[in-house]
Amino acid sequence: MDTRPAGGRTRGRAARPRQGASMADVAQLAGVSSQTVSRVSNGFPGVTEETRQQVMAAMRELGYRPNSAARALKRGEFRTLGVITFSLSTHGNIRTLEAIATSAARHGYAVTLLPVAVPTQDEVNGAFSRLGELAVDAVIVIMEIHLLDAATVSLPPGVQVVVADSDAGDRYTVVDTDQAGGARDAVRHLLDLGHHTVWHLAGPEDSFAAQRRANAWHAALTEAGATPPPLVRGDWSAESGYRAGLHLADHPDCTAVFAANDQMALGLLRALHERGRRVPDDVSVIGFDDLPESASFLPPLTTIHQDFAEVGRLCVEGVITKIRHGDTTHGTTLVPTRLVLRESTGAGPAGPRP
Amino acid sequence: MDTRPAGGRTRGRAARPRQGASMADVAQLAGVSSQTVSRVSNGFPGVTEETRQQVMAAMRELGYRPNSAARALKRGEFRTLGVITFSLSTHGNIRTLEAIATSAARHGYAVTLLPVAVPTQDEVNGAFSRLGELAVDAVIVIMEIHLLDAATVSLPPGVQVVVADSDAGDRYTVVDTDQAGGARDAVRHLLDLGHHTVWHLAGPEDSFAAQRRANAWHAALTEAGATPPPLVRGDWSAESGYRAGLHLADHPDCTAVFAANDQMALGLLRALHERGRRVPDDVSVIGFDDLPESASFLPPLTTIHQDFAEVGRLCVEGVITKIRHGDTTHGTTLVPTRLVLRESTGAGPAGPRP
DNA sequence: CCAGCGGATGTTTACGTAAACATTATGAGA
DNA sequence: TCTCATAATGTTTACGTAAACATCCGCTGG
Incomplete structure (x- = not known):
């Protein structure tokens, strides 16, 4: 022996x-x-x-x-997907990432993270050039498209890409939440409750998601014959929602606010409370995202639920299909949202519609 | 040509x-x-x-x-770290993961995610066996240790391990927040404000972090000569904090609560508000974690800040040191916490200490 | 004037796997 | 009994890189 x-x-x-x-x-x-x-x-x-x-x-x-290195060398594929995202600070990105990881595992793929610490152009370029040497067969980008566009480094040939949370269906395969549909639902919900109009606390200007929510908000109002009030700008943070809320509390004709995300809604709730405006009696507030905590806000927040898990799943399946078939077509897949009724919205001055 | x-x-x-x-x-x-x-x-x-x-x-x-596969094959190393974690649902795990990814990139390492969807033993075993075929040089585990312990699959030889968010310094290299120190600070802060004692809304029993916070809470109270009230059990969720809050609101002698995380504190705040107990006038509340949103709670939450970024950074450096030197020693590194004063804590019945 | 040194470059080889091809048994049908 | 097909297994080779070793060259110093 x-x-x-x-x-x-x-x-x-x-x-x-x-x-x-x-x-x-x-x-x-x-x-x-x-x-x-x-x-x-x-x-x-x-x-x-x-x-x-x-x-x-x-x-x-x-x-x-x-030995997976030898295997990859022989087979010419790594069975690995790269995920590029800057900072995991937003709830949505994380949920999406989680779904991607789970879904990838189910398909026998590993997931490699490519964090871009600061969303500067240099950082993004850096990530993409690192990507070239990285052992990945395809890439899923969770990022605002303008940063991707401005990237001077081209993607390595043969590496397929799917973009989440963006709108570039003409140049990339995109999977995204139906931002417009969700925003429309939010506005309609408030109008149906009898509010004359709906104010909008928007996300930052350089975010396409924010932009599309704001556009849909505007469209839904005009469609319904309501006059859109001036748009209030936030930056996704609860703090910015608080500041905007202090401002909105001074408008007595403001009875309904659609916040572009739940965190800003949280700050908004605090500001309204501080200024003695009751929610939902005086002001109705609706958010967007449906964070786990939103059900415990004061009052529990009515919001638009995003199905991040589905977005992640579709990203993975899309990218794997591309790998298998060498697919180079583009297009956008929209994942529907869902209105979650809680206690932060109530009847407006005109009374609820029948 | x-x-x-x-x-x-x-x-x-x-x-x-x-x-x-x-x-x-x-x-x-x-x-x-x-x-x-x-x-x-x-x-x-x-x-x-x-x-x-x-x-x-x-x-x-x-x-x-x-070609990174050929490179890895030749060099015998992948320049990749694996991260095992079940669900990215908790704020802490995500922050830690983010720091790990950033720090790893700085050291020229990629990060591969190994999600364990459901923390059942089977899932954990599965993750570890997949790990064997995975192209990683070392593994960072962000997981309660009892799940790791019970895993029947042994780690592949030559793969170094560092564990975050756990306590197994005798068997693994561990990097963790100083849970006990943070909990002690929270209790002392409330006692210093003149509260006779401090109630504790604890995390789930099977969590070592929760257990250590609870232990430190108990110890700090007895040390100070205060009588520990019965421990109230939650499960980290805001919802469980709400339920516990409804219960605590009925105890008129409950003037100070230390919640084991900010989310439970959020639910707690809502319950107290609903029952007409003012925070901090009637009841002081302190949390643990310092979520970005906590500053916008109603009222803004006093809490214990955890430095997850530092934990992640130390994990990466620890594991890379191990790779370089074939280190097999164990030990625990504790990352200090910081008390963040906001508006949810105030003077107790005895008045603040000098 | 040549030995010898050192810098620049080329050649060989091995890493571990798996496809492609080669070889050896086994058994069925003529 | 002797093909010949087929199943089981072995042998060769290539994947792309980089370490180890080999070669070539010009130049320095005796």
Whole structure:
């Protein structure tokens, strides 16, 4: 019996750093060729049950694990998806990322994270150039498209891309929440409750999601014959919502506010409370996102639920389809939203519609 | 001039799926050997400036990108860290992950995500066995240790591990927030404000973080000569905080509550408000985590700030040190917390201490 | 004037896997 | 009994890179 430690080599360098037994080692122990080990390892047919068992036993004994680098080199694919996103600070990005990771795992893909700390152009370029050397077959970008557009570094050839949370269906495959539909639902909900019009606390100007929510808000109002009040600008943060709320509290004719996300709605609620305006009696507030915490706001927040999990899932399936079929078509897939009724919205001055 | 498309091959299979030019292609175009290309690619000395420029030009022309699979195979390392975590649902995990990704990138490492959807034992085992085939040099586990302990699958040999958010310094290298210190600070702050004692809204029983916060709460109280009230159990969610709050609101002698996280504190605030108990006039509330939103709670929440970024950074540095030096020692690194004073805590019945 | 040195570059080889091809058994049908 | 097909297994080779070693060159110093 061979008494050398598992993974030892007869010839060559004493210390192979970290990497256990190879196919050759297993083959030797099992008394077969390494090709047979390969067949067993990949579950290929044409191996006797007896041989298979021997090989399996040898694998167990040596603690054999396929070397994924060698595999990737041979197969020409990594079975890995890259995810580019700047900062995981927003709830949506995280939920999407989580769904991507889960969905990718289900398809046998690993997920590699490419964080872009600061969303400057340099950082984005850096991420994309790093990407070139990265072991990924495809990339999912969770990022506002203008940053992607401005990137001077081109994507490595052969690396497929799907973009989430953006609108560039003409140049990329895009999966996104139906921002416009959700915003429209929010506005209609408030109008249906009898509010003459709806104010909008928008996200930052450079965000397409914010822009589309604001556009849809405006369109839904004019469609319904209501006069859009001046748009109030926030930056997604609760703090900015608070500041905007102090401002809005001074408008006595403001009875309904659609905040472009739940965090700003939170700040808004605080400001209104401080200024003695009751929600929903004096002012109705609706948010967008449906954070887990939103149900515990004061009062619990009526909001538009986004199905981030579905967005992530569709991103992965889209990108894997592209890998499989070398697909180069573009297009946008929209994931519907859902109105979640809680206690922050109530009847307006005109009374609820029948 | 050669008119074949870049990356084309004279011999062999027509369609090499996705993979551009190789070193050999660059070498041929530049009129040098592939070894020289390798030297240029890795920035090694011993190459004339003139040759270097020629090679670089050829690289650009062919869009050459080093094949990371081949590199990994040759070098025996992947320059990749795996991160195991179940669900990215908690603020802390995400912040830690973000810091890990950023810090890893700075060290030239990529980060691969290993999500464990449901924290069942099977799932954890699955993640660990997938890990064996995964292209990672080391693993950072963000997980309660009891799940790691119960995993029947052993880690692949040669893969270093660092655990965050846990306490297993005797068996693993651990980086964690100083849970006990933070909890002690929270309790002392409330006692200093003149509260006779402090109630505790704890996290779930199976969480070590929750357990340590609860233990420290108890210890700090007895140390100070105060009588610990019965512990109230939550599950980290705002909803559970709300339920607990309804319960606590009925105790007239409850003037100060230390919630084990900010989300439960949020629910607690809502319940107290609903029951007409003013914060901080009637009841003081302190949280733990310092979510970005906590400053916009009603009222803004006094809380214990956790430095997740530091935890992530230390995890990466720890694990890279281990990789470099084959370190097998264990030990725990604690990251200090910081008391963030806002408006949810105020003077107790005994009045603030001098 | 030549040995010898050192810098620049080329050649060989191995990393671990798996496709492609080659070889050896086994058994069925003529 | 002797093909010949077929299944089981072995052998060769290539994937792209980089370490190790080999070669070539010009120049310095004796």
